[in-house]
Each structure stands twice: as C-alpha cells, then as structure tokens.
Amino acid sequence: MTATLAATPAPVPPTATATGTVVGMRGVRKVFGHGPNAVVALDGIDLSVAPGEFVCLLGASGCGKTTVLNLLAGLDRPSAGEIELTTTRPAVMFQEAALMPWLTAARNVELPLRLAGVKRDARRARTRELLELVRLGEVGDKRPHELSGGMRQRVALARALASTLAGNGGEASSLLLMDEPFSALDAITRDVLQGELLRVWETTGTAVVFVTHDVREAVRLGQRVVLLSSKPGRVVQEWTVDGHDEAALTDEVNARLREVISSHAAA
Known part of the structure; x- marks a missing residue:
C-alpha cells in the first residue's frame, strides 16, 4: 500500500x-x-x-x-x-561501525538474525557466509577493538546485510x-x-x-x-x-x- x-x-x-x-x-x-x-x-x-x-x-x-x-x-x-x-526492512550503514564492543565480529553479524528469531544453526551458517563475503572469515572470534577501522566497517557491512535478510524472511537482501x-x-x-x-x-x-x-x-x-x-x-x-x-x-x-x-x- x-x-x-x-x-x-x-x-x-x-x-x-x-x-x-x-x-x-x-x-x-x-x-x-x-x-x-x-x-x-x-x-x-x-x-x-x-x-x-x-x-x-x-x-x-x-x-x-x-x-x-x-x-x-x-x-x-x-x-x-x-x-x-x-x-520492509532496509539495512542501514553509518559513518561509524557502531559494533557492540563486548561481542565478537561473528556475534555482531549474528545479532539481527537472533533478534528476528532465526534458529541458531541457520543464523550461524548465514553469519559464516556473510563474513566470508566481506573477506573476514578468519576473524569471526575477534572483538571490535582487535580489528582495524576498515575491518570493523566490513563487519558492519556484513551485519547490515544480515539485518536486511532478517527483515525479508531470509531472502536475498x-x-x-x-x-x-x-x-x-x-x-x-x-x-x-x-x-x-x-x-x-x-x-x-x-x-x-x-x-x-x-x-x-x-x-x-x-x-x-x-x-x-x-x-x-x-x-x-x-x-x-x-x-x-x-x-x-x-x-x-x-x-x-x-x-x-x-x-x-x-x-
């Protein structure tokens, strides 16, 4: 409408x-x-x-x-x-990465999927895919302070894509x-x-x-x-x-x- x-x-x-x-x-x-x-x-x-x-x-x-x-x-x-x-849910990415400092990179990406009620195995599989997509597959267990500014922005991009997927029933953003x-x-x-x-x-x-x-x-x-x-x-x-x-x-x-x-x- x-x-x-x-x-x-x-x-x-x-x-x-x-x-x-x-x-x-x-x-x-x-x-x-x-x-x-x-x-x-x-x-x-x-x-x-x-x-x-x-x-x-x-x-x-x-x-x-x-x-x-x-x-x-x-x-x-x-x-x-x-x-x-x-x-119904555009993803938004700002100047600052605005990652949760107490969460790992993977947990930051996973967060919107978790809030959307995606089951654990599915959301973790999607998180791995998104981190690989932004070429950060090896740093999922790192926290934001352990990453460079550019890497933090890549995590933010992966999280933004996860947010859009969560708002569209898991379909492509x-x-x-x-x-x-x-x-x-x-x-x-x-x-x-x-x-x-x-x-x-x-x-x-x-x-x-x-x-x-x-x-x-x-x-x-x-x-x-x-x-x-x-x-x-x-x-x-x-x-x-x-x-x-x-x-x-x-x-x-x-x-x-x-x-x-x-x-x-x-x-």
Missing part, C-alpha cells in the same frame, strides 16, 4: 509496495520545527531506485542527503509527499542505505573498501543508496549519481555513469556541484 502524506496530518513511515522499483519518492518534503523557526530540509524530492541499482546521492554538507536516508529507513517521517519501498560509511577512513583503506563494496554489491544484487559528498567516490561507485541542491534539498541533476569516461564525468559533476554551492552562497 502506498503511504500518501499531507503537510498537516501526522505522517506515516514508508510502506512496502509491489512496484517495479525498490525505492519511490514523489514530492517528498521535510520540515524541521514549526512557525518562524521552521527549517525546510527537503522540498519536493523525486527519486526512484530500481532493483539491484547502485545510486549515489551527492551534495554539499547540509543539503539533506542524510535526511533522505533517514526517511527511507523509517527513522524519521516526511512532512508531505509519497514514499514507497518494496522491502534488496536495499542497503549507506551514509558516508568510508569518510572517516584513510585514503588507502577507503579505496580498498570501495572496491570491496562493489564486489559485494555485484555478488548480492542488493540495491544501494549511498550518500557521499565526494564526487570521485560517487562516480566510481554509482551506476547513477543524483545531485541535491543546498538547503532546501532538491534534485537538480542526475548522471548515468555507465558508458562515460570516469575522469571526464568527475570533472563535469564537480563543476555542476560548484555551481550549486555558489548559487546557494549568493542567495
């Missing part, structure tokens, strides 16, 4: 629908606060994501990228517009929401994990909505790059990455981003 939201009545979180897209946002508006102190974060966002598609949301700090992810994850509610999802998950890492580790993420995405067929302010990262990872304006956030341009020269497209997107930032500063 489609959730239709008015500006004044209390809105509802996204609901699952049987459409040809994993994500559908139409005319989505988000306002924080009330009266003269209200801040319009998003104003008329239209966005769709196809099954298995990798979409990067790009924009300057404060443009509403994270707000879009929070709305899709059901962590916040839109003020108006329509949001449709074909999954369908939507992963990522909020600048590599921004706190050094350049070499970030480059390695970008490659690992692409490998995992190709292996699982998971649709990804990836938030970043790094144009090069967006062009490298995404099949499609969606640029948001500065506050209030609106979609100002989209690029399809396939078939384009990466360096030339990076320059083009950078130039357009600078235009958007400059026009906002001059307003």
